[in-house]
Amino acid sequence: MTPEILFLDNHLLVVAKPAGMLSQGDSTGDRDVANWAKAFLKREFNKPGNVFVGLVQRLDRPASGVMVLARTSKAASRLTEQFRKRSVEKVYLALVEGKLEGSGRLEDWLFKTHDTETGTRVKRVSSTTSGAKKAVLEWRALATVRGRTLVRVVLETGRPHQVRVQLGGIGHPIVGDLRYAAPVPLGDGHSIALHAAHLALDHPTQKDRRRFTAAPPPAWGEDFARPIEAELRVLAGRE
Template sequence: MKTTQTNPDIDIIYEDNHLLVVNKPSGLLSQEDHTGDPDILTLCKEYIKKEHKKPGNVFLGLLHRLDRPVSGVMMFAKTSKSASRISEQIRQRTIKKKYLAVVEGNPPPNGYLTHHLLKDEKTNTVKVVKPNVKGAQDAKLMFHRLETVKNLHLLEVSLITGRPHQIRVQLSAEGYPIWGDQKYGDSKNSTPALHAFRLKIDHPTLKEEIVFTAKRPEFFPWNKFSASDSF
């Protein structure tokens, strides 16, 4: 697989004249913040500048984000036209996202979760609140249990809405927090086992449906499960 040849190195899932799709490593920022730590947007711009010998500033549109500890599919627009067309799909909720999550507790085989969430900007945390709370947003997702190994469960999660920390908060609220999630579980580990596995869009210029998938991590707890990555 082709990579960005940056530090850290990033697997490239797909690239054409309009889109760049990569598999974001866990622990990497989606975009630059106050910490000054490496971020995937800057690294991908570096790749395009070097790979395609682009002078000056490189345009690369950040279309969506993943939380720093979350790995998986991230898509960037290489032109303003594709950025506009993909952003419209995001607004219309026609883009379909699927995640893999390793959770604790005792989740049922299938589930449909709906909550109202409120984000605290000062602490960068999200909590479940009553529907009439000012600023609360509805959050909906579906999940399917793929496999169970001892006390850990591999879930396939389909987002219906896209809210900050949504999967982590909703699963935790139901009693099956994501393994490794210090913020919304009781884990002492620092990396939640949450991976953006699949992204389906209408290509901005080809006008055909296209699906991107990102191979899940190979370390614990992911390596405990035998389920295929071709869900």
């Protein structure tokens, strides 16, 4: 389980995270992107001592897709500010259960809890709930095959488990997401059909807009290969 390198310079490391890999290390001791990146950079550039890697975003463990890491503290600070100001464009592709048509916008208030046995769990709550945070996304159905729908999701906010909870909340859980009501697992049982397909941001030092895309993993199968390929071309700016 190794991330694919999409871009590398003195300030950024952009990778495609595999489904099932942690973004950041936790008590399990399982492999994670941040520590993998430190080891890769240390080896690649023969660096002595500690290697700086700034984790400025996270993807859920069972999800896959584009992640950007900072190679300097200046880059980390500037990227963090972009995420805070919501100037980073984040587009996901998801396979959901059921037939979903058209497009829409979802606004919910989410509350996160953590249990030592079940891990992080997020639920939709009232806006008056103490500690709740607003979550907003826009979705558009791209294709439906055999009772499942390919959906493009654009995030306005970046809450934990946001896409999973919000799509599940309208009766269309993400394929394989047993935690949020999906009926059956996906592939190896450790991944879900949620993929960060596209990330657009301003380079922290050169200031020009950079766009990064990555295709979903093979576990998604071939049913949606054509609409996925077409959408990736659009996201990459080739159409």
